[in-house]
Amino acid sequence: MSRATRATKMLEQAGVAFTVHAYDYDPDADRIGLQAAEALGEAPGRVLKTLMALVDGKPVCVIVPSDHEVSMKKLAAAFGGKSAQMMKPAEAERVSGYKVGGISPFGQMRRIPAAIEELAMGHELVFINGGQRGLQVRVKPAAAAAVLDAIVAPLVS
Known part of the structure; x- marks a missing residue:
């Protein structure tokens, strides 16, 4: 597994401090984010999942704790x-340039508006997909929000 991905390159170029963490990705897991948290030995609230959605038909990237579900009403409002609706997996892969299970908000094919659940900001460090299945980056949530120019808002139900 390569630890140099478009996501890690973007973080390096932006001068964001991060560490890389590999884990055994289970393609059959019901909930990929929760499986990542368990494999990393981390609380699910600190391991954020990256989802691709559409708000009024336009693509957005949504980053929420792996143990929560996105509220479509709150997402649209943000x-x-x-x-708002979730993107179909094939469309998410096409738009992001990453495979489902390895979608990172960092280094996507084109800049897409992003939003991070405000609960994530309460942690000193969080884990976010590093652009490959089985690869996470540990980063300060405020640094992630800044590099993505992300909206920080209540997004979960």
């Missing part, structure tokens, strides 16, 4: 939209 971006000033009327409606």
Whole structure:
């Protein structure tokens, strides 16, 4: 497994401090984020999942704790939209340039508006996908939000 991905390169170029953590990815896991948290020995609230969604038909990247579900109503409101829905996996892969299970908010094919659940900001460090299945980066949530120019808002139900 390569530890140099588009995601880690973006963080390095932005001068963001991070560490890389590999784990055994289970492609059959019901909930990939929870499986990552368990494999890393971390609390699910500190391991954030990256989801791709559409708000009023436009792509957005959503980063929430792995033990929570996104509220479509709150997601739409965070971006000033009327409606939100999850992207289909094939579309998420095409838009992000990453495979499902390895989608990172960092280093996507094009800059997509991002939002981070405000609960994540209560942790000193969080884990976010590093651009490959079985690879996480540990980073300060405020640094992640800053490099992504992300909206910090309540996004979970």
